[in-house]
Amino acid sequence: MTKQQAESLVKKAFAAVAHSENKHIMVKGDASPFNGDTVYWSKRESKHYDGLTAKVLIKQDHKCGYCGLRFVDGExxxxxxxxxxxxxxxxxxxxxxxxxxxxxxxxxxxxx
Ligand SMILES: [Zn+2]
Ligand SMILES: [Zn+2]
Known part of the structure; x- marks a missing residue:
């Protein structure tokens, strides 16, 4: 392998990593409590609710079991x-x- 070949390989590898990292960040940024990403939701809400409440919340699609309206952040x-x-x-x-x-x-x- 020449020095040039090695350098172009490194550049290619770096570009691939940068690309996938960027993609990962985009996915993370898109995560919302309503997209079914239960891990994200329970992590995010663990300060406010215990695991059981978060579980039932997901099961009910974040809607109130009585009036059927969605819960607002911080409610x-x-x-x-x-x-x-x-x-x-x-x-x-x-x-x-x-x-x-x-x-x-x-x-x-x-x-x-
Ligand atoms: Zn009650
Ligand atoms: Zn309600």
Missing amino acids: DIHLHHIDGNHNNWKPKNLTVVHQSCHQYIHTSKRET
């Missing part, structure tokens, strides 16, 4: 036990709702 999200039994942690029994919806669910339950 209070409550984990609600559908059957009212706070020891029942089966996924089927859990739903995430807005704080206001959660209050409404419990208030209306008490009244009826």
Whole structure:
């Protein structure tokens, strides 16, 4: 291999790495809580929610289990036990709702 050949190989390799790195950054930048990238979402939200809340959130497509509206960034999200039994942690029994919806669910339950 001549010195020139070696240099062009290094240049090619460098260009390939630079290209793939750029691509990677683009993908990362495109990641949003709504694109199904669960790892990204749970990592990002781990400060705000525990793993279970994040899981249910993903299952519900980030929509409130009561009013069906999407949660806004930074909004209070409550984990609600559908059957009212706070020891029942089966996924089927859990739903995430807005704080206001959660209050409404419990208030209306008490009244009826
Ligand atoms: Zn709601
Ligand atoms: Zn509740």
